[in-house]
Amino acid sequence: xxxxVAYDKKPKLTSPAFIECLPGIGNVGKxxxxxFAEALNAKRFAVILSEHxxxxxxPDADCVVSMASNELWHANANxxxxxxxxGECQGSTSEGQFRLCTEIMDIIMDYDVSEIIxxxxxxxxxxxxxxxxxxxVSDKKFKSQFSKIGVEFSPGEPQAGIVGASGVLLGLGKxxxxxxxxxxxxxxxxxxxxxxxxxxxxxxxxxxxADVDLTNLQEMSEHIDALTAKVKEFEDSPPAEDLNxxx
Numbered sequence: 001x002x003x004x005v006a007y008d009k010k011p012k013l014t015s016p017a018f019i020e021c022l023p024g025i026g027n028v029g030k031x032x033x034x035x036f037a038e039a040l041n042a043k044r045f046a047v048i049l050s051e052h053x054x055x056x057x058x059p060d061a062d063c064v065v066s067m068a069s070n071e072l073w074h075a076n077a078n079x080x081x082x083x084x085x086x087g088e089c090q091g092s093t094s095e096g097q098f099r100l101c102t103e104i105m106d107i108i109m110d111y112d113v114s115e116i117i118x119x120x121x122x123x124x125x126x127x128x129x130x131x132x133x134x135x136x137v138s139d140k141k142f143k144s145q146f147s148k149i150g151v152e153f154s155p156g157e158p159q160a161g162i163v164g165a166s167g168v169l170l171g172l173g174k175x176x177x178x179x180x181x182x183x184x185x186x187x188x189x190x191x192x193x194x195x196x197x198x199x200x201x202x203x204x205x206x207x208x209x210a211d212v213d214l215t216n217l218q219e220m221s222e223h224i225d226a227l228t229a230k231v232k233e234f235e236d237s238p239p240a241e242d243l244n245x246x247x
Contacts, residue, residue, distance in 0.1 A: 003050040003103050011045050011074050015114040016081035017208075022070070022090050022165050026187035029119030029166060030086075031197035031217075036204050037084045039212035040075035047071050048104070052096025053089050070100075072107070077208035083108060090165050101168040105176065116173040116180035117207075118166035119200055122158055123189030129225075131186040131196040133203050136162060138174035138181070146181060149206035158184070191227070194220035 021033020048070040057065035070087035085104060091097040122134050135151040137143050143153055162170060166182050173180030183203055185196035198217045205212060 003048050003052075003100065005103075005107065006047045006049070008045050008047075011043075013074060013081040013083070013111050015112050016074070016083045016108075017077075018083045018085070018108050018113045018116045019204075020085045020116070020118040020165055020169050022085065022087055024090075024164055024166065025121035025123040025189045026185070026191065026193035026196060028121030028185040028187050028193050028196045028200060029183075031192065031194055032185065032200035032204070033084060033119050034086060035197065035217055036201055036210075036212065037073055037075060037086065040077055040082070040210065042073040042075035042082075042084055044071050044073050046107070048087075048100075050091070050096070050100055050103075052091040052093065052100055054092060058088065070104075077210040080208060082208070083111065083113070085165075097165060097168050101165055101172055104169070105172050109176070113178060116169060116178050117204075118162075118169050118180070118182045120162065120164070120166040120182060120184050121187040121189060121193065121196060122184035123187055125188060125190075127188050127227075128186055131193075131199045133199050134158075134184045134186065136170065136182045136184075138170060138179060142179045142181060146183075146203070146207070150203055151181075151183065191224075193224060195224040197221075 019033055021029050023030045049067055053068040057067050059065050068089050070085060073084040073086055075082050091100045132152050133150060134157055135146050135153050147153065161167065162182055170180050170182045183200050185193065185200040187193040187196040194217055198214060198221050201214065201217065
């Protein structure tokens with residue numbers, strides 16, 4: 001069964017960039033993508049329903065339900081059209097991920113997408129004061145453009161590969177011949193990481209030449225700084241006196 005795509009409207013876009021920002025490790029990609037979309041006053045134009053999403057409905061603040069879905073939004077970033085893939089869930093199986101991503105590719109190809117940027121978190125299991133943004137690309141010729149704006153390309157990272165929609169869409173972008181990159185904000189992966197998300201947003205701002213107000217994200221990231229300090233304080237504290245003894 002194919003997914004159901006319900007259009008609010010079909011916008012006229014010129015060779016847009018496509019940004020995927022679905023939930024993942026530390027929710028870095030979702031936080032970054034949603035923030036950037038809202039900062040650009042993005043408008044929703046389509047809702048995607050699929051048997052591969054969780055079988056549930058989600059009530060809003062007025063207790064009105066909506067089905068688990070993904071959504072396509074569009075915005076303009078400094079004169080350039082952008083499509084965002086947003087949502088609260090991903091496909092629940094590997095087969096579902098692939099089917100959904102191929103269907104999404106069919107939709108965005110109608111808009112003559114010029115590049116694909118997928119967003120995610122790079123989980124390290126460790127706290128960091130200055131999260132890196134790592135990258136993986138569909139073609140090595142694409143690397144230099146992002147190296148210049150702060151993306152680090154580190155061979156072998158992530159060791160386990162890139163899973164979920166971020167990885168599948170990157171791979172499909174390569175097959176379709178579309179310049180594609182996955183931007184991964186370094187995160188412990190233990191909580192919603194707004195600080196890592198802000199690092200990713202800064203890269204997006206440079207890529208699109210868009211000046212957005214980071215105040216709200218900065219305030220949230222300060223909570224991460226406080227949490228990091230507490231964890232490091234705990235790690236640096238001397239071990240409790242060993243009271244064990246042999247009878």
